[in-house]
Amino acid sequence: MNPDYDVIIAGGGMAGLITAASVAHYSNQRARVLVVDRNPAAEPGKKTRNGWTCGDAVSRNSLSYLASNLGIQYGRPEVEHDVKGIYVYSPDHKTKVLFEGEGHLLNRKLAPRRQVKDAQKLGVEFMWGATAERLLAEDGSIAGITGRDSEGEPFRANAKAVIDATGSSSVLRRFLPIESYIEREIDMDDIEATGRYILEFDRGAEDETYFTPEYCLIHLDQYIAAAGYAWVFPKGQNKVNIGLGVSKSGLDRRNRRFNKQDNLQNLIDEYVKANPVIKNPRLAHGEADEENAKGNWQVPVRRQNDCMVANGFAVVGDAAWLPRPLDAGGIGPSIYASVILGKVVAAALEANDTGQESLWGYNVEYMKTHGFQMASFEVLRRYLQTLTNEQINYGMKHFLSEEDIQAITDRKHPDFNRTQFFNPAMWFRVLGDLNLARGLRYTAKKSQTLVTHNLEYPESPGRFAAWRDHLRAELRETVEKFKPLDALQ
Incomplete structure (x- = not known):
């Protein structure tokens, strides 16, 4: 038939x-x-x-890949706003890292x-x-x-x-x-609950650590976005996609620590209210945003x-x-x-x-083109969940070199070479938080191991089981090593 x-x-x-x-x-x-x-x-x-x-954010490289392979090019109105990159900010807003190059905000x-x-x-x-x-x-x-x-x-x-x-x-x-x-x-610990508003607003204070129309902003903060992150993505001079994501277990631990009963929506509202640039926020109106200005979603991470x-x-x-x-x-x-x-x-x-063998090339090409870094990013995510805001502040300020920042910009895992003891200029800072330095070095070494392993993804199904078992063993070690933070400081 x-x-x-x-x-x-x-x-x-x-x-x-x-x-x-x-x-x-x-x-x-x-x-x-x-x-x-x-x-x-x-x-x-x-x-x-x-x-x-x-x-709503996507890199220019991703849209260029689509255009060069399928001949599909997006423009206005589906591309709503252009940005120069993404800045990741430490909890104290004193250190920032450029996470990626030019990109776009889609509608x-x-x-x-x-x-x-x-x-x-x-x-x-x-x-x-x-x-x-x-x-x-x-x-x-x-x-x-x-x-x-x-x-x-x-x-x-x-x-x-x-x-x-x-x-x-x-x-x-x-x-x-x-x-x-x-x-x-x-695993439910690999799911984050996310929510966001699309808001129009009046400009209050001028503070580029909270809003700039030229860059997407990501805020690391274990209090406001436990085991996740918060974002401010511009969609114009006075329009923004603003929200955050948290893991359920991370939010539960945070609430116990601070004797709170916050849920995702409470935290989003608090995050918006605390932004000094966003004044008189209101849900975006007009046909392009109708029935889409507020929402939540579950995302695998x-x-x-x-x-x-x-x-x-x-x-x-x-x-x-x-x-x-x-x-x-x-x-x-x-x-x-x-x-x-x-x-x-x-x-x-x-x-x-x-059949499976004929479709196997999808596994191989995606892994070698884009997916080879994701297991290492999973390890870094698990490690970040063990840190306090103070440790994140310290690590971003003292342990990120220009080479690390460039690696992050290129979506590669940083080496954190400043955490090594053979660097005499860094001894004092390493000793300032020895456990943090050791954890960063561990994640860097584990990342190199995982990237190498992923780039050796089997070309056919016959070798897959052995490859998978080795990957799982490497990741199981990190799960046991990086226990989630129960007592935020």
Whole structure:
């Protein structure tokens, strides 16, 4: 029996739509591609009833990668604002590090509309208002999906490959009905609750550590954003995406320490109120922000799924746990992964083989292009959760060299060479917080080990189990070493 489609993509968010366009592009529009999405056609990409909740930031390099590979170039109005980079600030606002180069703030409500048009031009079909509920399996391979259409009626569609882009808590991944190396469940400590406002405001005090239209700002602060971070991302001279992310366990520990009962929304409101630049804040209005000015979301903050393919199946976007562990940024990783996945799937269709081995190149190319750093960033995230604000202040002030800052700017793990005892000029500062220096050195060495290991990702499934077991052993050591901070100071 001939399948109904070559590829079915469950989920029409950022990753799903780019993957659809990529399959169509690399197959020279010969592949029949269907996107199944729960939203109505008038609201593509909507994440929850609260809207299109996102930090909205993406690097220029990521959009350039999309343009150079698929010929898709974004502009106004889906690109709302341009920035020169991201500054990460210490809790006392006295030390800053440039985290990345030039970038953009998207309007996440308008961007999916543009993406849908791009995909439709390439022949991609859509089923709106439909829910993908279950994967169909045949002879050890995924062969389609079942679900309910916009009228609530059951439907069934067959395909040579199904791509899951339904988000971090994906039912399709969790109940994958065939044997696979794909991890189905994520540890709750690797999930952060995030929330944000899109606000218009009057300018109060001038303080670039709290707001500047030229840079995105990230604030590390264990009191206001326990085991996470807070952000101020400009969307204009008097408009901002402002919010924060916390881990549930980190927030629980913080509340116990300070005898508080704060929740995510309390903390966001406190963060906005404490910003001296933002005066008379009000929810952004106008059609471009309607139903999207306030919202919250759950974001995975670990390395990507160690294996992202199975026979006839692949995961992408949050369903593959792609957001970066340090800043929960998911747009950039999803762009890289979606383009790569589409190319690999198109080649598999051309070869008439969508088995695990034919799709394996997605794992390999993504790891070598973008994913090789993520396990090391996961380790650094775990270490930061053990530090007090005072230690973060001290470390950023005394232990970050120009080389470390450049590495961070390039999204590489810093070496923290200033923490080494063979540097006599740093002995006094190292002794000022010896445990901090040792912890930073440990994370740097572990990072080098993990990057080397990830760049040796197996070219075929046969060596994967041994590679995975070694990775897990390395990471298990860091989990045992870096116990979360219970007593913030």
